[in-house]
Amino acid sequence: MKIGITCYPTYGGSGVVATELGMELADRDHEVHFISYQQPIRLNTERANIHFHEVDVSNYPLFEYPPYDLALATRMAEVAEIYSLDLLHVHYAIPHSVSALLARQMLAANGGRRLPFVTTLHGTDITLVGTDRSYLPITRFSIEQSDGVTAISHYLRERTLQVFDVKRPVQVIYNFVNCDLYRRDPESEKHRAEYAQADERILVHLSNFRPVKRVPDVVEIFDQVQRQVPARLLMIGDGPDRSTAEWMVRRKGIQDRVHFLGKQARVHEKLAIADLMLLPSQLESFGLAALEAMACEVPTVATRVGGVPEVIDDGKTGLLAQVGDVETMAKQAIKLLSDEGKLRQMGKRARIAAQTRFCSTRIIPEYENFYRCVLERAS
Numbered sequence: 001m002k003i004g005i006t007c008y009p010t011y012g013g014s015g016v017v018a019t020e021l022g023m024e025l026a027d028r029d030h031e032v033h034f035i036s037y038q039q040p041i042r043l044n045t046e047r048a049n050i051h052f053h054e055v056d057v058s059n060y061p062l063f064e065y066p067p068y069d070l071a072l073a074t075r076m077a078e079v080a081e082i083y084s085l086d087l088l089h090v091h092y093a094i095p096h097s098v099s100a101l102l103a104r105q106m107l108a109a110n111g112g113r114r115l116p117f118v119t120t121l122h123g124t125d126i127t128l129v130g131t132d133r134s135y136l137p138i139t140r141f142s143i144e145q146s147d148g149v150t151a152i153s154h155y156l157r158e159r160t161l162q163v164f165d166v167k168r169p170v171q172v173i174y175n176f177v178n179c180d181l182y183r184r185d186p187e188s189e190k191h192r193a194e195y196a197q198a199d200e201r202i203l204v205h206l207s208n209f210r211p212v213k214r215v216p217d218v219v220e221i222f223d224q225v226q227r228q229v230p231a232r233l234l235m236i237g238d239g240p241d242r243s244t245a246e247w248m249v250r251r252k253g254i255q256d257r258v259h260f261l262g263k264q265a266r267v268h269e270k271l272a273i274a275d276l277m278l279l280p281s282q283l284e285s286f287g288l289a290a291l292e293a294m295a296c297e298v299p300t301v302a303t304r305v306g307g308v309p310e311v312i313d314d315g316k317t318g319l320l321a322q323v324g325d326v327e328t329m330a331k332q333a334i335k336l337l338s339d340e341g342k343l344r345q346m347g348k349r350a351r352i353a354a355q356t357r358f359c360s361t362r363i364i365p366e367y368e369n370f371y372r373c374v375l376e377r378a379s
């Protein structure tokens with residue numbers, strides 16, 4: 001198949017999923033065309049069947065808000081025509097599904113064939129942005145108009161049906177992880193020494209540092225942990241709350257124990273040296289960071305929100321607590337980190353869950369089947 005993929009190229013779960021999906025599809029001999037304003041952070045275009053098409057948004061002085069969605073629709077239609085795309089797959093509804101809808105109409109109006117598009121809902125496009133009155137009607141409309149809609153968890157599917165009163169089917173296709181890449185091995189273990197002494201535990205947090213991630217809670221939890229257990233914290237990613245976290249770390253005098261690594265292209269190498277992931281988010285429709293950690297035998301202490309309980313089996317593959325309950329999360333972390341046997345056993349179970357339920361070898365064929373059904377219906 002020839003598939004056009006649009007996503008936010010910057011750091012964020014939806015962009016990561018879209019990029020990994022495109023590369024997995026290319027590995028299965030599909031031709032993949034990414035269309036966005038910037039090359040996605042994890043995208044490797046060395047393969048001949050992966051292409052990147054940049055959307056140029058001209059900044060005419062009259063435009064206080066340059067219309068990216070229109071430039072994107074134009075580029076989608078162009079790329080679809082030139083490269084004979086079979087379908088478009090957009091990640092994150094706003095504004096990508098609206099642009100895809102416009103591209104489909106433009107092509108049809110020019111006497112071309114119908115270009116079906118699939119929308120994958122990721123989370124804040126429904127739970128935060130989508131419920132804003134200024135976006136709700138158009139988001140509902142573009143979801144209804146999509147040729148296929150998927151959601152990354154049952155929680156998000158239910159929220160979409162409830163909040164948007166959507167009447168069309170929404171199929172759950174879980175996020176996935178490449179278990180060959182995300183794994184613990186003796187090679188990666190050697191890198192532990194770059195960040196920690198042999199007797200220290202490594203905790204990790206991975207996110208886009210937006211308020212929804214509650215990054216200050218990560219620092220609070222770690223502060224309590226490091227008083228009881230010799231430990232270091234790796235903070236991977238960047239975003240609006242990074243400087244708040246940096247200030248908190250300095251105020252607490254733990255700056256020698258916390259490493260802010262910024263955006264990392266090879267996240268798997270860092271996760272593979274960790275002992276525990278912290279994900280105390282206000283809301284997660286899935287929690288991709290937790291899944292990537294699980295594949296590396298790293299359990300997560302997380303909040304019991306959104307789709308997280310669909311990913312983490314509380315007490316078996318990770319530990320869950322209420323949002324903002326920093327004390328409980330710190331206690332859970334200290335207890336687990338102090339019991340080597342339990343920690344490793346939970347890590348092993350986490351890896352097995354990642355392999356059996358969320359491995360890319362299992363999930364990518366679900367997308368391929370979904371595309372086939374959409375194409376059959378559209379023909």
Ligand code: GMT
Pocket residue numbers: 011012013014015017092122123124125127152175208210212283284285286287288289306
């Ligand atoms: O909130 C983010 O971290 C970004 C957002 C996105 O779409 O880029 O993440 C959402 O999609 C991820 C990938 O599907 C999920 O793992 C996250 O749980 C989800 N975030 C929220 O629901 C807050």
